[in-house]
Amino acid sequence: MAYDKFDILTSTAVPLPIENVDTDQIIPARFLKATERKGFGDNLFRDWRYNSDNSPKEQFVLNNPIYSGKILVGGKNFGSGSSREHAAWAVYDYGFRCVVSSFFADIFRNNCLNVGVLPVQISPEFLEKIFKAIEADPNTEFKVDLQEQTFTILSTGEFETFGINAYKKGNMLNGFDDIDYLLNLKEDIIDFVETRPF
Amino acid sequence: MGKTLFDKVWDSHVVKSIQNGPDVLFIDRHLVHEVTSPVAFLGIKNRGIEVLNPNRTFATADHNTPTINQHLPVKDPLSANQLAALEKNANEHGIRYWGLGHEKNGIVHVVGPENGITLPGATIVCGDSHTSTHGAFGAIAFGIGTSEVEMVLASQCIMQPKPRSMRINVNGELQFGVTPKDVALYIISQLTTSGATGYFVEYAGDVFKNMSMEGRMTVCNLSIEMGARGGMIAPDEKTFDYVKGREFAPKGADWDKAMNYWETLYSEDDADFDKELTFDAANIEPMITYGTNPGMGFGISNSIPTAGEGSGAQTYKKSLAYMDFSEGDQMIGKPIDFVFLGSCTNGRIEDFRAFASIIKGRKKAANVTAWLVPGSHQVETAIKEEGILEILNEAGFELREPGCSACLAMNDDKVPAGKYAVSTSNRNFEGRQGPGARTLLASPLVAAAAAVTGKVTDPRELMQLETA
């Protein structure tokens, strides 16, 4: 699935200072019944965001108009649990292009990279600073520079670099996905199949 | 430096290594189900390409399926649509499909091993994180996202950086009443849900050596709950005996060829692991969880810990508030409303035997609703043939039809808001078993003890009565 290229993103951020946010919270299983990738953003954090009668829960951050932006900042161990890529789709479809945390679960991180959401892993101390900056001023802007691999709090200029696999970085900068690459390897793969014992 | 089991299997599947990038890893077996595959098939269609190796992919319907009246049309139109899409996609691409009612139908991670699809030394993926189950056979097996499902359909490969290696040893002998589920919940409680993130785990030591294949599957299944990509156990005679003769396992000369490879599958003595942990079996009790992630578990006779200081305290309190538990509460004696026996964690025949061993001659507690859901039709058949169904029925329990059921509550098997379920499945996240549902993860023995007493009960008490 193609996605928009990622280069530099300057935006305010939405804070979610909760640890171990699992993919069942990001998108509950009962919303996984689609056969197309459509409308997942509406159900992002469904059970934290809405009451059972579909009225919004006012205290939840996505329902609080003072917070907005294309960056979601989460607590440690973000995206644990189920491998459902729908979680990454929901994050993307809602409008986030970057998720920041001090630690990501593996499959979620992979899924994000495959659908055009940049996972930015930073130190716990810097994460605290980001939460504090947003708390002090919800209009605080941040800059994510993928080329330079930096995440900056614009008001203070403080930044941290983040890691990303060079291959994945290239893909994100260009909006490519892995399948294009794999299809080019087809002959090698067909030869490889012959070597398998079963 | 010698190779680990993981190295041996991984390295033999690398089609190409990309500098500063992932490996292109060949996938021997691909399992698909209705929920995470439709968008992948759509992707293939939009690109105008074919499935490269349809004979290496197997499809079963499980996540979304009802567990009663499977012979009738599926009522929920969205579920019915997803099931129809899987059937159509499988047929169009020449992929084996085991739909509702098919004798081979069942939970994807239960039917794989049963039918000899799961093999030692294989790479196995599925769009479901508990694919780690298949590591019990010495396979590298892990869950993938839908984009990766599409990659495997298109190219029989995925692109993955090689994870780091961890070995977890559990030595000594398990105590009375302690099951493989308890071993896994214990390890997760020690490591936390992110303790193995970035690693692929090998389980070693006496406890796993002595464990049945079913038990090994339970342990490997739960690897993902400590953040690991997967877990595996070196194959041995037990593994080979289990695999031999199953429908899709190699036969004749192919078997001998496969055995030559399988017998090389162990970690060398001088193999180096990035991390190694050792536990003593004597410290493991029957376990239960009290919070909203699988790491929040302890021996059943314990009381709920108090929140520490620091950044995790708020999350911890939120979790207890969701469960409506308080710091210091005893778990024993807490009233419960539902019991779920099933899932790819504990929905195999051995789990039903364990459950039956406790309820035999007792009665289901009046306040408990019990969902007993076999992992597959083959498990269901064994339950009937071994006389377990009679024991269940006499005690006032009914058996449902196979599927994922209340493990993720995509079908009608939802625990109502605020109710407590003792569940043999794998996740106690908020709402996992239905919006507002409260889940206590435990072994089939603990589930059985709760089912007959209506509250959290140490199964050893009921077991001791029998042996006394």
Ligand code: SF4
């Ligand atoms: S039983 Fe649960 S964990 Fe297993 S495959 Fe089904 S949904 Fe996934």
